[in-house]
Amino acid sequence: MDEGVVKAVDGISLDVYPGQVFGIVGESGCGKSVTMKALLRIVEPPGRIVAGEMLLRRPPKNGETTDIVDLARLNPRGQEMRDIRGGEIALIPQEPMAAFSPVHTVGNQIIEAIRLHRDVNQREARKIALQQFRDVGIPAPEQRLDEYSWQLSGGLRQRAMIAMALSCNPLILVADEPTTAVDVTTQAQVLRLLRRLQEERNSAIIFITHDLGVIAQMADFVTVMYLGLVMEQGSVDDIFHNPNHPYTKALLESIPSIHTTPRVDLPTISGSIPHPFNRPAGCPFYPRCTKFMPGKCDQHTPALLPAGENQKVSCFLYHDVEVTA
Amino acid sequence: MGYVRAVDDINFFIKEGETLGLVGESGCGKTTASRCVLRALVPTSGQMLFRTASGDVVDLAKLNRDQLKPLRSQMQMIFQDPYASLNPRMTLFDIVGEPLLIGGMRHRREREERVAELLRLVGLRPEFMQRFPHAFSGGQRQRIGIARALALNPRLVVADEPVSALDVSVQAQTLNLLLDLQKRLHLTYLFVSHNLSVVRHICDRVTVMYVGKIVETATSDELFVRPRHPYTTALLAALPVADPRVKSSNVELPGEVASPANPPSGCYFHPRCEYCIDRCKTEAPVYRELTPGHFAACHRADELDLKGMA
Numbered sequence: 212m213d214e215g216v217v218k219a220v221d222g223i224s225l226d227v228y229p230g231q232v233f234g235i236v237g238e239s240g241c242g243k244s245v246t247m248k249a250l251l252r253i254v255e256p257p258g259r260i261v262a263g264e265m266l267l268r269r270p271p272k273n274g275e276t277t278d279i280v281d282l283a284r285l286n287p288r289g290q291e292m293r294d295i296r297g298g299e300i301a302l303i304p305q306e307p308m309a310a311f312s313p314v315h316t317v318g319n320q321i322i323e324a325i326r327l328h329r330d331v332n333q334r335e336a337r338k339i340a341l342q343q344f345r346d347v348g349i350p351a352p353e354q355r356l357d358e359y360s361w362q363l364s365g366g367l368r369q370r371a372m373i374a375m376a377l378s379c380n381p382l383i384l385v386a387d388e389p390t391t392a393v394d395v396t397t398q399a400q401v402l403r404l405l406r407r408l409q410e411e412r413n414s415a416i417i418f419i420t421h422d423l424g425v426i427a428q429m430a431d432f433v434t435v436m437y438l439g440l441v442m443e444q445g446s447v448d449d450i451f452h453n454p455n456h457p458y459t460k461a462l463l464e465s466i467p468s469i470h471t472t473p474r475v476d477l478p479t480i481s482g483s484i485p486h487p488f489n490r491p492a493g494c495p496f497y498p499r500c501t502k503f504m505p506g507k508c509d510q511h512t513p514a515l516l517p518a519g520e521n522q523k524v525s526c527f528l529y530h531d532v533e534v535t536a
Numbered sequence: 537m538g539y540v541r542a543v544d545d546i547n548f549f550i551k552e553g554e555t556l557g558l559v560g561e562s563g564c565g566k567t568t569a570s571r572c573v574l575r576a577l578v579p580t581s582g583q584m585l586f587r588t589a590s591g592d593v594v595d596l597a598k599l600n601r602d603q604l605k606p607l608r609s610q611m612q613m614i615f616q617d618p619y620a621s622l623n624p625r626m627t628l629f630d631i632v633g634e635p636l637l638i639g640g641m642r643h644r645r646e647r648e649e650r651v652a653e654l655l656r657l658v659g660l661r662p663e664f665m666q667r668f669p670h671a672f673s674g675g676q677r678q679r680i681g682i683a684r685a686l687a688l689n690p691r692l693v694v695a696d697e698p699v700s701a702l703d704v705s706v707q708a709q710t711l712n713l714l715l716d717l718q719k720r721l722h723l724t725y726l727f728v729s730h731n732l733s734v735v736r737h738i739c740d741r742v743t744v745m746y747v748g749k750i751v752e753t754a755t756s757d758e759l760f761v762r763p764r765h766p767y768t769t770a771l772l773a774a775l776p777v778a779d780p781r782v783k784s785s786n787v788e789l790p791g792e793v794a795s796p797a798n799p800p801s802g803c804y805f806h807p808r809c810e811y812c813i814d815r816c817k818t819e820a821p822v823y824r825e826l827t828p829g830h831f832a833a834c835h836r837a838d839e840l841d842l843k844g845m846a
Contacts, residue, residue, distance in 0.1 A: 238704060238705060239674070364795075367792065394730065394793060395774045396770060397561075397792070397793070398776070399773075399774035399776075399784065399788060421703065422776070423704065424778040425776045426778075427776065427777060427779055427782075428777070448780050448781065462705060465704065465707075465708035466704055466708070467737035467738075468733050468778055473737050473739075474715065476716075477708040479708040479712060480705040480708075480709075483673045483675050483706060484703060
């Protein structure tokens with residue numbers, strides 16, 4: 212039965228550079244996970260990429276000038292995309308327990324990943340895997356390689372996952388809520404590890420999370436999403452200290468922190484996030500927005516346009532309807 | 537095979553009308569402790585003294601099922617997962633009305649009125665009582681769970697990570713609701729959470745647990761500003777601050793959370809503690825009162841000057 216179309220992601224534009232961390236932050240239904248899946252071409256059918264391009268610049272081989280490939284054009288099951296997935300672009304998923312097979316040792320799985328992307332034999336692959344384990348700070352790596360994922364604690368499992376993601380020296384690491392499922396002290400370790408590894412290898416990280424604290428500590432640039440649209444983009448300092456969009460501002464004000472006054476009511480965003488299927492016409496945030504302008508926000512969808520030096524925002528407070536039409 | 541001491545000789549109290557936070561990471565025993573308080577789990581030893589509505593003090597650990605039954609209405613629970621904690625085949629009326637039915641309210645009309653009142657109390661429209669949980673968002677489901685917990689006018693409410701599974705923008709609404717209900721209905725909360733920011737916001741006093749033991753208890757203000765246990769300091773330092781200009785502390789707690797199935801010797805925290813001395817490896821520290829109302833279990837509590845939040 213055909214109930215209709217959900218635009219899980221409706222227009223997102225990111226420029227990702229080596230050595231930088233790009234944070235995508237948003238709540239349920241904002242489209243951050245689907246964006247990540249689209250990048251890796253693992254969107255489940257009947258979902259599909261309808262339009263747009265995803266250009267990956269790879270180091271040129273054999274004297275060519277540059278090598279740019281549009282991931283949106285590749286066959287998701289084809290050899291080229293399969294080489295890229297895990298190779299140039301690697302994923303650190305949210306639930307390492309779910310991502311590892313419970314019936315194979317972690318070493319077995321990492322070696323499999325290495326041999327899929329690099330032309331090495333079993334012994335060499337194991338040496339590489341060992342070195343990755345050491346790089347991510349797993350103690351007794353020789354022993355751990357031959358253990359199963361369920362024998363490792365949450366923190367070690369996540370490190371093993373990171374080791375696997377890094378084993379083929381990716382250009383881009385996509386971290387999908389990598390610390391949501393671990394304790395706060397483990398989270399601190401994992402975040403520092405990611406930063407250190409990134410500095411050492413100059414990889415880019417796309418960091419997806421709903422946790423504003425983690426974004427503040429990890430990201431260089433931030434994209435704020437809501438119900439499939441980009442609400443705001445800017446440097447992490449801009450987003451936290453000079454937010455433009457009413458949603459961003461309201462979100463920042465509503466989180467309890469060690470520094471807010473305890474036991475008084477927190478400022479809240481009224482209402483709740485609609486189901487993506489029931490996305491409001493016009494600006495998706497308008498039903499909850501304190502700055503809602505009837506006739507504008509409920510009729511037209513704002514476009515992401517510059518506001519300030521390096522920021523962009525989708526909001527009619529900053530750009531007129533005519534400009535966006 | 538052996539025993540796991542999920543909760544290992546703990547001692548705490550909650551004052552009527554206050555919110556006590558129970559904080560700690562995986563395996564610390566906070567969930568087990570909270571379930572014990574409600575007698576959902578039976579402790580192997582110890583006392584749980586509860587002052588009933590009539591003023592008597594009873595030991596919940598010693599009561600049998602018949603003795604416990606009339607008291608159950610006085611202590612209720614709010615669960616973490618708003619999707620798992622509501623039966624999808626029951627309407628809101630069934631869910632929120634079930635405790636009333638069990639409590640002896642046989643007339644449907646009477647239950648409908650009370651359910652309507654409870655739904656209004658948590659900010660939901662009474663007309664919703666004919667609907668099923670799947671029609672509602674996470675935040676709304678959590679409100680349904682709260683309404684259910686309040687059905688029999690409890691005095692003590694155990695809230696087990698009540699906002700952890702909710703979106704950020706909804707957490708604030710739910711916390712405000714809990715604060716509001718506490719004032720209106722004179723509730724006492726045992727608030728279990730791993731999220732220190734939330735705990736700071738809602739709790740009067742806080743107890744920190746590690747691998748089954750309590751390591752520190754103090755008022756919320758004192759715990760956050762002047763902690764007396766190295767683990768508490770580490771927890772505070774690990775919290776990512778939502779301000780890019782304030783970089784998290786560079787001090788990283790080494791190692792992993794110890795396993796309750798195989799805890800270290802002496803002080804359970806000693807392998808990860810930067811202040812560890814020989815005594816810590818062999819002798820378990822005594823949980824004692826350092827200043828009035830401020831307890832900690834650390835051999836060096838008197839000499840250490842630990843960092844809190846500014």
